[in-house]
Amino acid sequence: MxxxxxxxxxxxxxxxxxxxxxxxxxxxxxxxxxxxxxxxxxxxxxxxxxxxxxxxxxxxxxxxxxxxxxxxxxxxxxxxxxxxxxxxxxxxxxxxxxxxxxxxxxxxxxxxxxxxxxxxxxxxxxxxxxxxxxxxxIPVIKTLREGLAGTGINRVYGILNGTCNYILTRMEQEGLSFAECLKDAQRLGYAEANPSFDVDGHDTAQKLAILASLAFGTKVAQSAVYVEGISSIAPEDLRAAADLGYRVKLLGVAVRTAKGIEQRVHPTMVPKSSSIAQVMGVTNAVTIDGEGIPPITLVGPGAGGAAxxxxxxxxxxxxxxxxxxxPFGRPISHLRDTKKAPMERHEGGYYIRLLARDFPGTAAAIATRLAEQKISIESIVQRHPNGGTASANGKAVPVPVILITYATHEDAVRRALAAVQRDKVISGRPQVIRIEKN
Structure with missing residues (x-):
């Protein structure tokens, strides 16, 4: 025996x-x-x-x-x-x-x-x-290392932190602020007393570095992951996303590009029709895009003692x-070095929310700056607060303007918005959220 x-x-x-x-x-x-x-x-x-x-x-x-x-x-x-x-x-x-x-x-x-x-x-x-x-x-390690050993992977992305997904879910469903939802997550034990490791994206970055190594044969390197957290997301972003057919998730994304492997963690708009958009609360999910097969999405509890x-x-x-x-799907000698891909080179669609000053020529100035960077707009929405453009004291109130761009480069978006700010036609900082298509 x-x-x-x-x-x-x-x-x-x-x-x-x-x-x-x-x-x-x-x-x-x-x-x-x-x-x-x-x-x-x-x-x-x-x-x-x-x-x-x-x-x-x-x-x-x-x-x-x-x-x-x-x-x-x-x-x-x-x-x-x-x-x-x-x-x-x-x-x-x-x-x-x-x-x-x-x-x-x-x-x-x-x-x-x-x-x-x-x-x-x-x-x-x-x-x-x-x-x-x-x-x-969720058996994602075994799926990448063994189940898809004969499949070339083009992209792996997912919801890898239940705390962030819980907060964004509550914000969307109840119209609460980030601070209110975080406090409730701490009360329920979903968030630590010091939640920065989760909400700033570092927990997701560690997990993504492991997945990227398995998917693309790169050396595990958390330093190669671009990271943003969710603390800047406001209820108005979630409402706008819903109106436009999107949902906001904190995603970890590793994707093969012509310039190398791009690894990034940030709030992301995903189409409501996508599998990943249906994942709510503390649940995790990972989608794998492989050559010659439809995307595979694995969904399940991402934390907890029993799981x-x-x-x-x-x-x-x-x-x-x-x-x-x-351990990482290949002999160590076969794993390739990887480095952080500059986000300025990222290409995709963008959600942009501006507080435009209600002056003549404001819309033209914004449009000019976007056109200078060859940024094409897929949709534009203006939201006049309380149905008007003036406050009780008669002063003009900034008007929220929401733009959805066609695919463009991040450095173009940054240059255009910097110029718009210099023109003093908007109040505050623009809100920018990347869009991840199916």
Missing amino acids: VAPLKVGIAGLGTVGAEVVRLIETQGRVLAGRSGRGIRVVAVTARSKAKKRAVDLRGVEWVKDPMALATHPEVDCFVELMGGAGDPALSAVEAALNAGKSVVTANKALLAKHGLKLAKAAEKHGGALNFEAAVGAA TASAVVADIADVARGIRAN
Whole structure:
């Protein structure tokens, strides 16, 4: 009989405890699918005294992650501590260098040190599995690495942060401000006390860097991702988007262009008819555009203990089966360098919202500046506040003007709007949101 796979788990928070529970309750099913049993033999966490809703009797408690990573009885080291540095980094390195397989949900670790860890796995023969690091229960890693191994990928994009999607959903459906929705997300536990990592787009950027490597054979590099967050989005942008047939989402987009791989995270208008536009609340989704096939959209819970643990256990089952895929889909020597693509070269449609001063010649001045940059307008909407153009004291009130452009270059948009501001025909800063077509 084949000996069971002996697992050591570092980190017993919500996810770690759920992994222990799943291995215990689904043991017979896992053994049937994997061809061998799977058993948790040792664990470690910050506090041994903390009460947990799992039975750890018969499981060895190890003093620290490094001791667990090098434990002679552990075949598969599961890292669920988080963080891009130690103790996670040293422990994962130690396990891989000892020839053990590693399963992790740590996107920060992979975005920063993924190449070094993949090289160690390749050298010493262990697996490095990380399905739970991107999209939790959505099997996007395995889809890109294995399911579409014979398909050229042109674009991969998606909603990779549930906090941002929840906020934008509430803003759209209830007409609330960003600040109001963020406060509610924090109350419900969807956003951290310091939410900047999520709402400024950095969480999405880490996940996108991993997906881009798998899709295009590039080295994982979070520094190559252009990043914008959602704090500038206002309810009027969402109302205008709805009227124009769009919905606003924070997307991570990696796309093959004639000038290289473009990786970007920013608020994006997507057609309401698209699959990605239907994804609301804390749900995540990833769309993959491959050569010769229609777009594939994977939708599911992108966070949460049960969803993340499900993906972790699936990775452990692959280790038990003896599957050893290249972590990023190709040998490390075949991965290409990548650098940040200047957003000035980005080409696409744009939503532009201006507060135009209600003076003679304002519209002509805006049109002239756009024409100078060869920007063509697909649609234009003027919204007079309260049905008029004057305030109670008789002074002119700026009129919101919304423009949708045909495909153009970002540097042209920036030059045109800078000229419009110099002309002093608008108030405040223009709002610009990129449009992503199907």
